[in-house]
Amino acid sequence: MQTNCHLSVLIHEQAKKYGSKPVLTYRDFGSREWKTISWNQFSDTVKKLSNALLNIGVGVQENVGIFSQNAVQYIYTDFGAFGIRAVTVPFYATSSEDQIRFMIHDAEIRVLFVGEQEQYDKAHRIFPLCPTLDRIIIYDRNVNISPNDPNAIYFDDFLKLGENYPRQTEVEKLYKEASMDDIANILYTSGTTGNSKGVILTYSQYYAAFEANHRGVPVGEDDVVMNFLPYTHVFERGWAILCLTEGARLVINTYPKEIQETLREIHPTCMSSVPRFWEKVLVGVKAKIDEASGAKKALFKKALSVGRRHNIEYLSNGKRPPVHLKLAYKFYNKTVFSLIRKQLGLEHAHFFPTAGATVSPEVEEFIHSIGINMMVGYGLTESLATVSNDHLGEPYTIGSVGKPIFSIQIKIGENDEILLKGPTITRGYYKREELTAQSFDEDGFFHTGDAGYMKDGELYLKERIKDLFKTSNGKYIAPQLIESKLLVDKFVEQIAVIADQRKFVSALIVPDYNLLKEFAKEYNIKYNSIEELCANEKIIKMMTERMDTLQQGLASYERIKRFTLLPKPFSMENGELTNTLKLRRAILTKNYKKEIDEMYEE
Numbered sequence: 001m002q003t004n005c006h007l008s009v010l011i012h013e014q015a016k017k018y019g020s021k022p023v024l025t026y027r028d029f030g031s032r033e034w035k036t037i038s039w040n041q042f043s044d045t046v047k048k049l050s051n052a053l054l055n056i057g058v059g060v061q062e063n064v065g066i067f068s069q070n071a072v073q074y075i076y077t078d079f080g081a082f083g084i085r086a087v088t089v090p091f092y093a094t095s096s097e098d099q100i101r102f103m104i105h106d107a108e109i110r111v112l113f114v115g116e117q118e119q120y121d122k123a124h125r126i127f128p129l130c131p132t133l134d135r136i137i138i139y140d141r142n143v144n145i146s147p148n149d150p151n152a153i154y155f156d157d158f159l160k161l162g163e164n165y166p167r168q169t170e171v172e173k174l175y176k177e178a179s180m181d182d183i184a185n186i187l188y189t190s191g192t193t194g195n196s197k198g199v200i201l202t203y204s205q206y207y208a209a210f211e212a213n214h215r216g217v218p219v220g221e222d223d224v225v226m227n228f229l230p231y232t233h234v235f236e237r238g239w240a241i242l243c244l245t246e247g248a249r250l251v252i253n254t255y256p257k258e259i260q261e262t263l264r265e266i267h268p269t270c271m272s273s274v275p276r277f278w279e280k281v282l283v284g285v286k287a288k289i290d291e292a293s294g295a296k297k298a299l300f301k302k303a304l305s306v307g308r309r310h311n312i313e314y315l316s317n318g319k320r321p322p323v324h325l326k327l328a329y330k331f332y333n334k335t336v337f338s339l340i341r342k343q344l345g346l347e348h349a350h351f352f353p354t355a356g357a358t359v360s361p362e363v364e365e366f367i368h369s370i371g372i373n374m375m376v377g378y379g380l381t382e383s384l385a386t387v388s389n390d391h392l393g394e395p396y397t398i399g400s401v402g403k404p405i406f407s408i409q410i411k412i413g414e415n416d417e418i419l420l421k422g423p424t425i426t427r428g429y430y431k432r433e434e435l436t437a438q439s440f441d442e443d444g445f446f447h448t449g450d451a452g453y454m455k456d457g458e459l460y461l462k463e464r465i466k467d468l469f470k471t472s473n474g475k476y477i478a479p480q481l482i483e484s485k486l487l488v489d490k491f492v493e494q495i496a497v498i499a500d501q502r503k504f505v506s507a508l509i510v511p512d513y514n515l516l517k518e519f520a521k522e523y524n525i526k527y528n529s530i531e532e533l534c535a536n537e538k539i540i541k542m543m544t545e546r547m548d549t550l551q552q553g554l555a556s557y558e559r560i561k562r563f564t565l566l567p568k569p570f571s572m573e574n575g576e577l578t579n580t581l582k583l584r585r586a587i588l589t590k591n592y593k594k595e596i597d598e599m600y601e602e
Contacts, residue, residue, distance in 0.1 A: 002214045002245050006203055007082045008178045010244065015043035018247060025224075025266070026072040026252040029116060029140040034265070037072075049080025050171045051162030056111065056135065060085045060174070061183060063107040067100060067123060068115030069093035070231055070252050073139040073155050075240075077113050078231075082184060084174050089186045089198070090232040092579035093119060094572055099579075101126045102196060103188050106431065110134045113155070117143050124149055180204035186430050187234055187381050198430030199381045201234075208423035209238055209384045210245050212405035216391050217375070219270055221247040223350055226263065226271035228253050233580060235355055238385035239272040263345030274356035275363060275484070276581070278374065282366050283490040285340060303332035307369035316368065318395035337370045351375050351392050355385075356580065358461065358484040361398050368398075377402050378459060380448060382426040382439075387418075388459040400458035410454065411445055415465055418452045419445035467585070469499040477505060477558060479585075486550050486560075491515050491543060494570050496588050497560070498596055506599040507563040508592055510570060511543070534565035562599040566592075 003013050014023075018039040025036045037045075058064060064081050066088055068074050081088045089107050091100050093115055100122060104112065110132050114120045120143045123136050127149075136152040138145070145152045165171070184206060186198040219225065225243045227250055229236035240250055251266050253259060259277075289300045310329035314321040321329065341347055351373040359376050367374040377389030378401035387410070389402040396402065404410050408422035425446050428436030440446055451462040463478035471477060479497035482505070486492050494510035516533055519525070519542065527533040543565065551559045570576040575587045589596065 001247075002210065003247075004207060004210045004214070004245055006175075006178050006180065007079070007184060007206060007241070008085065008203075009083075009175050010241075011039070011046050011079050012043045014244065014247065015039040021247075022249055023244070024072055024075065024250055024252065027254060029071070029254065030142060042076075045076050045159070046079045046083060047165055047168065047171065048159050048162035049076050050083035051165050051167045052158055052160075053080060053084055053086060053111075053162075054167040054170055055161040058084060058086050058111060060177075061087055063087045063089050063109050063186065065089045065091060065100075065104060065107070065109040065112040066232075067091040067093070067095065067112060067119045068139055069256075070227055070254050071115060071139050072252055073113070074115075074231055075250075075252070083171055085178055085182055087183045087186060089188070090230075090237070091188070092230060092232045094579055095122075096572070097122050097126050099196065101129055103198075104130045104133055106188075106196075106198065107186055108132045111137065113137045113139065114143075116140045120145070120152070124152070127151065178203070180207060185237070187232070187237075189381050197432055197435060199234075199426050200428055200430055201381075201384055201426065205384045205424050205426065206238075206241065208407055209386065209405075210242055212407045212424065213238075213242050213386055214246070215406055216389060216403070217242065217353070217386075218351070218392050219243050219246050219248050223248040223269045224251060224266065224348075225249065226251045226253055226259075226266060226268040228256065228259055228271050228273055228277070229356075230256075230579075233356075234381040234385050235272055235274075235353075235379065239353060243270075260345070264343075265345070267345050267348050269348050269350035270352060272353040272355075274581075275354060275359045276357070276487070278354060278363050278367050279360065279487050281344065282363050282488055285366075285370075287490055300336065303336040304366070304369055306332050307337065307371065308365060311368045311371070312365055312398065316396050316398065333371055340370050341372065346372060349373065353377055353389065355379055355389075355401070357582070358480045360484040360488050362485075362488050364398050375402075376400070378450075378461060382446060382448075383408070383420055384424045384426070386424075387420060397456075397458055400455075400460050401452075402459065403457055404459060409445075410459065412453060413441075413445070413447070416451040416453060416462060417465060418448045418450045418459075418461075420448060421445045469497075469501075471499055471502055471504065471557065482507075482551075482554065482558060482560065485554070486547065489546055489550060491519075491546060496570070496583050496585065498589070498599070502600060504561040505557070505559060506596070507560045508566055508588065508595065509543070509563050510566050510568075530567040534567050539565070564592075564595045564599060566595070 005013055020038045020040055022036045023039045023042050025034055027034055064086050066077055078088050112123055114123050114136055120138055124146055127133055137155055137158045139155045141154055180203045182203050183200055184203050185201040188196050188198045225248050227240050231237050253262050289297055306328045310321050310325050349372050353375045355377040373392055375390045377386055379385040379387045386405055388404045390396040411419040413419045421444055449465050451465050453460050467479055469477040477499040482497050483495050486495050491511050493512045496508045499505045525536055525538055547560055576584055
């Protein structure tokens, strides 16, 4: 049974209900040991946090910054701030000094929580440049505080300011005064254009989002939910708090690169993720199939064929599989698919929300075929994540992003733009009145910038309108569609399609360097550097053949005619990726002008 109330008191209400039941599983920074705390302990720490914040003078609707990767302290900070009607402003742990300086200045942040040494060092360096910044509170006790820094304090020491709840009478008063119209968060979106803007999220948006998702997302008290994406990402933030309203247990994964190992240790039932996670799963399983003996390979292929027929041709269409297919699927599910899921750490898989980018149909079909319930959805920071999603146990269509949540109105506008209206939509951008006014039409519909269409009650995405390319021949190209098709290849780690105002489509490709080296070793290809390896004729020929195979379903004008293998990956440091790893195409075009121009030489 969901507890949907003001977030200032959610944890305390759940503690009354669940008491000593485990709720948060986590590891201390740098530790391998998993720890678990109960709802009662969670509630106690949140109250201490609220009291401590009052003791340093944090006021109603004051903005408090959080610059950290996922950590148990991060969740305490969020709910402690909610308890005194303060606003939390999350920064990505990978944000640059320029980015955090801008956000601190824009949001007039006085108190900043930081995670590890990297975040502390950045905050310390920009401290003199931020007139509003007064205090830095550090989550990781192992961080070395600069000897000339009187403004920093460890989280553990800060929490002592709230021991025995010295300001609890005031906290209780603030609970009663809390309004659904209060701002809960300001989430800064770096955007693919580089223009940062703070999206306002209110408590009423959260309330409406939880009410809507309760109807279509069956997470419950028995679920163990891995938190993989950063809490700064609206998808993970909304999802994690939804799970808390339903009484589920959260497992906090602090280091994303360790996710595969963490999954095998924890065996979660649910996890939200972006498509790239599942693309890598597909690549990994396909590699194992390729390495298998003839008999095993045939068994895998037969199993996948049966899984596809059973789970997609029948179940996804709301049809009952015939008895012989049902029996065959039961056999392969027990002998083949269960082993795959076990290797992934997903033996107890319930369902897995997936959004944030285009999901390749090949990936979606594969994940469903092996018996994992991928729940594809669509949303924005401005919509507090979910606009639409698949529903577990109900018919769905490969390629759609599911059915709209019940409280939202969707209208298809000019250029097929998706327009949104409803209680989960932001009221605007922080201190950006002009931008806010431009983002809504006269009927109050928010302009998403995404093109799409409705069919049989499901929403389908076409492309990001601003990302739509037009070749010099007048043909429109959707780069994300092409990129999603090619990212399922094991040799492709990153890809950026080039086409705007060009006579044909080309691409910059960051290959998997380890696989290239293995290929070179197998075929006795000599090289002295990664640059030399990426330019080798045999490597280019192999990649061309793979690209041609993957592009068979595309129109001739959509196919990549030329590509360049790059010797170094796209990076946030060079401004080529946003904090959510989306491509900044304008920066890529500038940084790789020479390579791009060479692809179009006659």
